[in-house]
Amino acid sequence: MKKYLPHIIFAGLCVVPLMDLSSYIMHILILVLMWSVIGMAWNILGGYTGQVSFGHAAFFGFGAYTAGILYYHLGISAWWGIPACVVILTALSLVVGYICLRLRGAYFALATLALGEICRVTTENLVDFTQGNMGIMIRERTWVDKTWYFYIILFIAAGTFLLIKIVMESKLGYYFVAIREDQDAxxxxxIDTTFYKTISLCLSGVLTGIAGAFFMNYMGYIDPGVVFPLYDISITTVMVVMVGGAATYWGPVVGAVIMVFLAEEIRSLPYIGAAHMTIFGVILILIILFVPNGLVGDYRRLLKPFKHKKEASS
Amino acid sequence: MSLIEVKNVSKQFGGLAALTDVSFVLNKDEILGLIGPNGAGKTTMFNVINGFYRPTKGDVLLSGKRVSNLRPHVLCKLGVARTFQVVRPLQRMSTLDNVIASAFIRIKSKAEAEKLSLDVLQFTGLSDDINVLSKGLPLGKRKRLEIARALATQPEIILLDEAFAGLNPTEINEQIEIVQKIRTERGITILIIEHHMKVIMAVSDRIIVLNYGQKIAEGTPSEIGHNPVVIEAYLGEEHSA
Structure with missing residues (x-):
C-alpha cells in the first residue's frame, strides 16, 4: 500500500481538473505543486547533502528571468525558458559551487544568503536587460483557464519526485548523505566531496530554476521583488522543507501544502494578516523545538501521545 | 618491496614542528606499528600519508610515485584506506549503508556494493547489526565499523589509527584477530598506531617510535622493547624488565 502511495496521489491529482473546481482553488493547488518542486529541489542540497542554502531565490529568479528575457528580447515563447534554464542554471550552479562550496556550514549558508541579494540588486539595476523594477510582463497568456498549467506543474513535480527517488537510491544518494554526515570521513x-557537492547543487539549482520558469509563464509578470526576495522565496523554501521534514521524500510536499494554505489563511485574517512573516517565524521556532525532523520525519513521535492515551484507557 | 616510502617528511603548524625529518618504509604484506607518547606526531603522520595535510618538507611515495599533493579521496582510489582515532561513522545511516557508501568507490551497481558490504561486515563480525543506525552502536562495534568501511574500499594498504583504544580485553582479542586476518586472508598491508603495548608487540612485524615529532627508533618488537632510548621516552622502566 505504502509503496503505491505516490501512484495513488499522482492519479488523484490527475483527475482534479475534471472536478470543476473554482479558479481560486486551482490557483492554490498550482502553488502547492510549485512549492513542492522548489522544496524537493532544496532538499537535495540542504536535506540530503547537508549544505543549507538561504539563497534559493537566486535559482528561482534566474529561472524566471531566463524565461522572461527569452520572451522579452527574443520574442519567443516563455515556455522555452524551461529547457533553456537547464543550461543557464547548470552554468550558474557551477560558478556558485566553485566559489561557495569550499565553505562549510554557516559560512556556506551566509554566502548563499548574499547570492540571493546580489541577484536581486543586480536585476533591479540592469535596466536595459531586465527592465529593472518595471519587471517583465507576458502580454498574451498561453491559456486563460488553469487546467493546463496545473497539468504542466503536476508533471514537473512528479518528474522531480521520481528523479530524486532514483538519485537517492543510487551511488550519488549514498555519497550525498555521507557528505552530510561527515565530510572528512x-x-x-x-568520495570527492567538492565534486559531489557541486553535482548536488546543480541538480538543486536546475530544478528550482524550472519552477521559476514555470512561475514566469503562469503568473505572466515578474519583477526582482517578486522572484528574488529573501523572505518570500529563500526563507519560505527553507520553511517548506523544515515544516515537512528535511531529507524525506514526502517532507517538501507536505510542507508545501501546509505553508501555502497557511500563507493564504493568515494573509486573509484581519489585523494580523500583515504580520504573516512574524507568524511564520514563530512556527519555525516551534518546529525546531518540538519536531526538528519535520512533520514527516517525526510523525511517529507526534502520534505517540495519542497512542499512550489509548493504551491508558483500554 | 616498499609500498609506501616516507622521505624526510616535516610538518609544521605555524611555529610548532609536529614532525621533523621523519623517514621510513612500509613494505608489502607487512604490519608496521607506529608508537610514541601523546603528541608525538603519530596521527599527523597518518594525515600526511592520507593526504589531509601536505608535508611542509619531504615527500610521500606510493609504489614509487609521489603522492604528497593528492587529496584523500584520490589516495583512497589509489588503494590507501584509513580509520579514525575518534570514530567517525556516518551517524544517521545504518551500519550497512555506511559500508555501502564506501564500497561504491570501485563498484557501480548497488546490488554488488551491497554484496561486498555484507561480506565485509561478516568479516568484521557485524552481521547482526546491519540495520542498526551507526550512532546507536557501542564503541567496540564502531571501531570495527571503521575497519569494515576501510575494507569496503578494497584497499592495498590500511592505516589503523588506534583501532584498539577504549576496548575491553575480550574486544581487544577479537580485534587482534581481525587485524591479523586482514593481512592473512585479504593480503592487505597495515600501518597501525597503537598505545596498547600488548597489542602492538603481538601484531607488528616492525615498530617505529616517534617522540616530539622525530623518529627515535625502528626495529622488531623485541628490539624496541629493549631499546634504552625508547624505554626512557615512552615505555618506562617497568617494561624493560
Whole structure:
C-alpha cells in the first residue's frame, strides 16, 4: 500500500481538473505543486547533502528571468525558458559551487544568503536587460483557464519526485548523505566531496530554476521583488522543507501544502494578516523545538501521545 | 618491496614542528606499528600519508610515485584506506549503508556494493547489526565499523589509527584477530598506531617510535622493547624488565 502511495496521489491529482473546481482553488493547488518542486529541489542540497542554502531565490529568479528575457528580447515563447534554464542554471550552479562550496556550514549558508541579494540588486539595476523594477510582463497568456498549467506543474513535480527517488537510491544518494554526515570521513572513504557537492547543487539549482520558469509563464509578470526576495522565496523554501521534514521524500510536499494554505489563511485574517512573516517565524521556532525532523520525519513521535492515551484507557 | 616510502617528511603548524625529518618504509604484506607518547606526531603522520595535510618538507611515495599533493579521496582510489582515532561513522545511516557508501568507490551497481558490504561486515563480525543506525552502536562495534568501511574500499594498504583504544580485553582479542586476518586472508598491508603495548608487540612485524615529532627508533618488537632510548621516552622502566 505504502509503496503505491505516490501512484495513488499522482492519479488523484490527475483527475482534479475534471472536478470543476473554482479558479481560486486551482490557483492554490498550482502553488502547492510549485512549492513542492522548489522544496524537493532544496532538499537535495540542504536535506540530503547537508549544505543549507538561504539563497534559493537566486535559482528561482534566474529561472524566471531566463524565461522572461527569452520572451522579452527574443520574442519567443516563455515556455522555452524551461529547457533553456537547464543550461543557464547548470552554468550558474557551477560558478556558485566553485566559489561557495569550499565553505562549510554557516559560512556556506551566509554566502548563499548574499547570492540571493546580489541577484536581486543586480536585476533591479540592469535596466536595459531586465527592465529593472518595471519587471517583465507576458502580454498574451498561453491559456486563460488553469487546467493546463496545473497539468504542466503536476508533471514537473512528479518528474522531480521520481528523479530524486532514483538519485537517492543510487551511488550519488549514498555519497550525498555521507557528505552530510561527515565530510572528512567521506573524503577519506574516496568520495570527492567538492565534486559531489557541486553535482548536488546543480541538480538543486536546475530544478528550482524550472519552477521559476514555470512561475514566469503562469503568473505572466515578474519583477526582482517578486522572484528574488529573501523572505518570500529563500526563507519560505527553507520553511517548506523544515515544516515537512528535511531529507524525506514526502517532507517538501507536505510542507508545501501546509505553508501555502497557511500563507493564504493568515494573509486573509484581519489585523494580523500583515504580520504573516512574524507568524511564520514563530512556527519555525516551534518546529525546531518540538519536531526538528519535520512533520514527516517525526510523525511517529507526534502520534505517540495519542497512542499512550489509548493504551491508558483500554 | 616498499609500498609506501616516507622521505624526510616535516610538518609544521605555524611555529610548532609536529614532525621533523621523519623517514621510513612500509613494505608489502607487512604490519608496521607506529608508537610514541601523546603528541608525538603519530596521527599527523597518518594525515600526511592520507593526504589531509601536505608535508611542509619531504615527500610521500606510493609504489614509487609521489603522492604528497593528492587529496584523500584520490589516495583512497589509489588503494590507501584509513580509520579514525575518534570514530567517525556516518551517524544517521545504518551500519550497512555506511559500508555501502564506501564500497561504491570501485563498484557501480548497488546490488554488488551491497554484496561486498555484507561480506565485509561478516568479516568484521557485524552481521547482526546491519540495520542498526551507526550512532546507536557501542564503541567496540564502531571501531570495527571503521575497519569494515576501510575494507569496503578494497584497499592495498590500511592505516589503523588506534583501532584498539577504549576496548575491553575480550574486544581487544577479537580485534587482534581481525587485524591479523586482514593481512592473512585479504593480503592487505597495515600501518597501525597503537598505545596498547600488548597489542602492538603481538601484531607488528616492525615498530617505529616517534617522540616530539622525530623518529627515535625502528626495529622488531623485541628490539624496541629493549631499546634504552625508547624505554626512557615512552615505555618506562617497568617494561624493560
Amino acid at each position: 567521506a573524503e577519506s572513504l574516496g
